[in-house]
Each structure stands twice: as structure tokens, then as C-alpha cells.
Amino acid sequence: MDWVNAIVQGTLLGGLYALFAAGLSLIFGVMRLVNIAHGDLIVMAAYLGLTVTATVGLHPLAALAIVVPAMALIGYVLQRGLLNQTLGEDLLPPLLVTFGLSVILQNGLLEVYTADPQKMDAGALETASIAMGGLTLGVLPVLTFAIAVAVIWALQWTFYHTAVGRAFRAVSDNQDIAQLMGLNRRHVFGLAMALALGVTAIAGILLGIRTSFDPSIGGGRLIFGFEAVIIGGLGNLWGTLAGGVILGIAQTVGAKIDPGFQILAGHLAFLIILAIRPNGLFPRIAA
Amino acid sequence: MPEPILNIQGLKAFYGDFQALYGVDMYIEPGEVLAIIGANGAGKTTLMRSVTGLLSNGPGQIHFQGNDISQLRADEVAMQGLAMVPEGRQLFPSLTVKENLMIGAQVGRQGPWNLDAVYRLFPILEERKDQASTSLSGGQQQMVAIGRALMANPDLIMFDEISLGLAPIVIKDIYAALPGIINGGMSAIIVEQDIAQALKVSSRVYCLQEGRVSLEGASDKVSREEISRAYFGIE
Ligand SMILES: Nc1ncnc2c1ncn2[C@@H]1O[C@H](COP(=O)(O)OP(=O)(O)OP(=O)(O)O)[C@@H](O)[C@H]1O
Ligand SMILES: [Mg+2]
Numbered sequence: 001m002d003w004v005n006a007i008v009q010g011t012l013l014g015g016l017y018a019l020f021a022a023g024l025s026l027i028f029g030v031m032r033l034v035n036i037a038h039g040d041l042i043v044m045a046a047y048l049g050l051t052v053t054a055t056v057g058l059h060p061l062a063a064l065a066i067v068v069p070a071m072a073l074i075g076y077v078l079q080r081g082l083l084n085q086t087l088g089e090d091l092l093p094p095l096l097v098t099f100g101l102s103v104i105l106q107n108g109l110l111e112v113y114t115a116d117p118q119k120m121d122a123g124a125l126e127t128a129s130i131a132m133g134g135l136t137l138g139v140l141p142v143l144t145f146a147i148a149v150a151v152i153w154a155l156q157w158t159f160y161h162t163a164v165g166r167a168f169r170a171v172s173d174n175q176d177i178a179q180l181m182g183l184n185r186r187h188v189f190g191l192a193m194a195l196a197l198g199v200t201a202i203a204g205i206l207l208g209i210r211t212s213f214d215p216s217i218g219g220g221r222l223i224f225g226f227e228a229v230i231i232g233g234l235g236n237l238w239g240t241l242a243g244g245v246i247l248g249i250a251q252t253v254g255a256k257i258d259p260g261f262q263i264l265a266g267h268l269a270f271l272i273i274l275a276i277r278p279n280g281l282f283p284r285i286a287a
Numbered sequence: 288m289p290e291p292i293l294n295i296q297g298l299k300a301f302y303g304d305f306q307a308l309y310g311v312d313m314y315i316e317p318g319e320v321l322a323i324i325g326a327n328g329a330g331k332t333t334l335m336r337s338v339t340g341l342l343s344n345g346p347g348q349i350h351f352q353g354n355d356i357s358q359l360r361a362d363e364v365a366m367q368g369l370a371m372v373p374e375g376r377q378l379f380p381s382l383t384v385k386e387n388l389m390i391g392a393q394v395g396r397q398g399p400w401n402l403d404a405v406y407r408l409f410p411i412l413e414e415r416k417d418q419a420s421t422s423l424s425g426g427q428q429q430m431v432a433i434g435r436a437l438m439a440n441p442d443l444i445m446f447d448e449i450s451l452g453l454a455p456i457v458i459k460d461i462y463a464a465l466p467g468i469i470n471g472g473m474s475a476i477i478v479e480q481d482i483a484q485a486l487k488v489s490s491r492v493y494c495l496q497e498g499r500v501s502l503e504g505a506s507d508k509v510s511r512e513e514i515s516r517a518y519f520g521i522e
Pocket of ligand 1: 328
């Protein structure tokens with residue numbers, strides 16, 4: 001039963017990792033941008049949530065109504081004002097610029113919020129649990145997983161059933177021809193980043209309710225998200241969810257074997273899958 | 288002479304240090320079908336890319352319906368009513384046939400062309416509408432590329448080598464559809480390697496040679512000798 005429990009808890013944890021990863025996957029899929037600052041943006045969203053809950057007195061989940069649009073707006077401005085300038089044939093400039101952005105964000109957060117660990121108070125939600133078939137499931141992890149599934153589903157639906165999703169795919173296929181169709185790729189990229197950071201806001205708030213956070217933890221979240229994307233296969237959002245779940249299970253099972261083994265087990269699972277299936281488990285079917 | 292719908296004056300184009308066009312002058316009147324011929328590498332595609340805004344130009348070199356479009360972005364040029372069927376078709380592989388057509392309408396211009404009208408022109412596309420565009424034959428893909436450009440309801444449509452890589456019978460079908468496209472008063476520029484075909488469908492012809500206009504004339508007046516001289520540059 002203990003092992004079943006570890007696997008179930010890992011699956012639920014995977015939902016959070018999938019949320020870390022979804023924005024990363026989306027941005028890479030649409031504009032081939034690897035955003036090194038992604039983890040720090042997650043942490044920034046958590047801090048924004050903290051500020052909103054502290055000043056307005058909202059429940060962290062209600063704060064989403066403010067933080068999601070705020071992060072989306074930041075995403076659009078960031079893309080049009082800075083990141084669009086770095087995109088081109090060469091993959092190095094966006095890497096360098098987002099790396100620099102990562103450093104700036106970390107130091108900015110440090111300046112404003114100090115290095116003290118913070119946590120958002122979600123009241124009863126944090127301790128509530130439900131008993132199911134001999135297992136005790138935390139309501140928060142279950143909710144997180146459900147939100148992750150809903151977000152992935154919504155992104156998938158947006159991609160395949162809306163005009164903006166069509167624009168994302170067209171620009172990803174061929175920027176020049178998409179431009180001929182009246183799509184301004186700079187604007188389309190801005191929208192993609194807005195959507196990605198909207199998802200990042202959800203990830204950040206759920207992270208901040210689940211554990212304590214400080215300005216330095218962005219890098220770790222980036223790695224988890226990155227691993228989930230690669231395990232699942234680039235450009236496949238359901239694969240990203242599967243990747244998050246595999247990573248989550250590897251970590252909880254690893255922790256069960258030895259508590260110090262948790263993070264390493266996740267990285268090992270990632271390396272093994274990368275060695276066996278370099279394109280991930282569910283790569284997008286090549287055209 | 289009516290005001291040209293497109294007027295190109297002294298157009299120069301560069302790829303880095305390499306100059307591909309050396310001061311091209313060209314015009315097309317409303318409702319006219321213009322042919323552009325020229326050997327491989329003469330600069331035909333470059334000319335299309337400059338006009339559509341995919342290459343950047345100096346100011347004042349390209350006027351469309353009286354407006355200077357030389358320095359507009361490609362999406363802004365498209366919205367003014369200029370569409371292109373690119374060389375090699377270049378459909379979006381991630382989009383279905385229907386989605387490829389619908390994205391052509393993204394510019395939001397009203398007019399006779401919509402999904403139904405395109406399906407009437409090319410009925411096979413309605414049968415294949417939910418398939419991936421890459422699963423179609425070359426000829427069918429060309430139909431999608433043409434339909435996609437028409438969906439923008441352009442005032443001027445440019446075809447860059449529509450017969451490239453297609454079987455003769457398919458080329459015949461595509462050209463048979465052309466009058467149905469242009470009858471609505473649309474102007475058209477046709478870039479074509481098959482000189483006889485180009486002369487047959489057009490009223491005037493330009494020949495490009497190494498980035499310069501080497502011949503300009505009425506399609507039924509230019510002689511074979513003039514063309515081969517302009518085409519190959521042999522005196
Ligand atoms: N992306 C590019 N970078 C550098 N040079 C280019 C590029 N595209 C075209 N050229 C050069 O510009 C010149 C004109 O090319 P262009 O493609 O316009 O010719 P074309 O008349 O369309 O030829 P084709 O009949 O083969 O399509 C050629 O010398 C070509 O090598
Ligand atoms: Mg060409």
C-alpha cells in the first residue's frame with residue numbers, strides 16, 4: 001500500500017510539474033525560444049500572489065483572477081519589448097538574454113521580498129484530505145492535478161479549435177508565409193508568451209500554496225519543467241502532462257527508497273528516458 | 288492609360304551584400320494579367336518577395352493602388368489587398384486543408400471568395416478538407432495554395448511558378464481554373480518558366496535577366512528572337 005501511495009502522490013505532484021512545463025513547451029513550440037527565465041517567472045508569480053493576498057486579503061486561489069491577467073500582460077510586453085528582438089536564425093541570443101533576465105528577476109525579487117522563505121496561506125485547503133480506497137489524498141494535490149489536466153486540455157483546445165491557435169501553428173510552421181496571410185508574427189509571439197505566462201501564474205500560485213519559496217528556487221523549477229517537456233516529447237502538451245507525472249512518480253518513489261534520493265531519482269528517470277527515447281515518449285508526429 | 292494598380296520604380300533588392308535586383312521598373316493595370324519570365328536566378332521570386340514586403344525595400348520604390356507600400360510589413364501589405372501563391376506552394380504542414388484555406392481569410396477582407404467559392408472552384412478540396420495538407424498530391428496542394436491566396440479577396444494576386452513540379456495534365460487543370468479566378472476583375476501577375484503558357488494567358492510580359500528588365504511588351508507582339516535574346520542574354 002505504501003508503494004501505491006507513493007505512486008499516487010507522485011502522479012498528483014506530476015500535475016504541478018506539468019504546469020511548470022506547459023508554458024515552456026508552448027513557447028518553444030510556437031517560436032523555438034528556450035526561456036531560461038521560466039522558473040524565475042514562476043517564482044515571480046508566486047510573489048505577486050503573495051502581495052495580492054497580503055494587501056487585498058484574498059484567498060490565494062481567488063488571487064489568480066488578478067495574477068493570471070497580470071502575468072499575461074507582463075508576458076506580452078516582455079515578448080514585444082525584449083524577446084522578439086532576440087529571435088532569428090541564431091539560437092544563442094535568446095538563450096543569453098533570458099539567462100540575463102533570470103539573473104535580473106532573482107535579484108529584483110531579492111531586493112523587494114528579501115531572501116526569507118515565504119508561503120501563501122490557503123487556510124483549510126492546505127490540510128483538507130479525502131480518504132479513498134485506503135489512501136489519504138490531500139485536497140490541494142488533487143485540485144492541482146485537476147487544474148493541470150484542465151489547463152492542458154484548454155491549451156490543446158485553443159491550439160486546435162481557435163483562430164489564435166491556428167495562428168500559433170501557422171507561425172510555428174513558416175513565419176514568412178504566415179506573415180503573408182496577414183499575421184504579424186511579433187504580435188502572435190506576444191500572444192503566445194501572454195498565454196504561457198498566464199499558465200505560469202497558475203503554476204506559481206499553486207507552488208506557493210504547496211511549499212515555501214524564496215527568490216533562489218526558480219532554477220530548480222525550470223529544470224523540472226524542462227525535464228517534463230523532454231520526457232513527454234517536444235511539442236506535445238498531453239505528452240508534457242505524462243512527462244510531469246513520470247517525473248513526479250520517480251521523485252516520490254525515490255523518496256520512499258531514501259528521502260535523500262528524491263530529486264536525484266527524478267533526474268535519473270529523465271536521463272534514462274532521454275537515453276532510450278531521445279525524442280521523448282510522445283514526440284509530435286513529424287509532418 | 289489608367290492608373291496602374293501596382294507601380295514599381297527603380298526597385299533594388301539585396302541578400303546581405305549580394306544584389307539581386309538592379310533598379311527594376313514595372314507596372315500592371317487594374318484587371319490586367321501580367322507575365323514575368325526569366326531564367327533560373329533572374330530575380331523573379333526576389334521581385335515577388337520585395338513587393339509582398341518579405342524583403343525590405345527603400346522608400347518610394349513600390350506603389351500599390353496609389354499608396355507607397357515599399358516599407359510596410361508583409362502582413363500590412365496583405366491587408367491592402369495583395370496576395371501571393373508562393374513558389375513551391377509552402378502550405379502549413381500543421382494545418383488541415385480547410386485550416387490552410389481559412390488562414391488565408393485572416394486579413395479580413397470582404398469579397399466573393401470564401402470557403403464555398405473555393406470548394407466550387409476546386410471540388411476535390413472539399414472532399415479532403417479535414418486531411419493534413421501534406422497528405423495531398425502536388426496538384427491538390429497547389430489548389431490549396433491558390434485557394435488560400437483567394438480567401439484574402441485580394442485586388443492583385445501573384446503566382447510564383449504555379450506549374451513547377453506538376454504533371455502536364457495537372458498544369459492544364461490549374462490553368463483552366465485561371466479565368467474563373469481573374470474574371471472577377473482581379474489583377475494577376477504570373478511568374479512562369481513555360482514561356483508559351485505565360486504568353487497565352489497574359490496581355491503583357493516582362494522578361495528579367497540577372498536582376499534587370501531585359502524585355503517588356505504585349506504578349507502577342509513579342510517575337511521568339513526578342514524573347515530568347517532577353518532570356519539568355521545572347522546577342
Ligand atoms: N535567400 C537568399 N540568399 C542569398 N541569395 C539569394 C537568396 N534567394 C535568392 N538569392 C539569389 O538571388 C538571385 C535571384 O534569385 P530568385 O530566387 O529571385 O530567382 P528566380 O528568378 O526566382 O529563379 P527560379 O526560376 O530558380 O525560381 C539568385 O542569384 C539567387 O542565387
Ligand atoms: Mg523563383
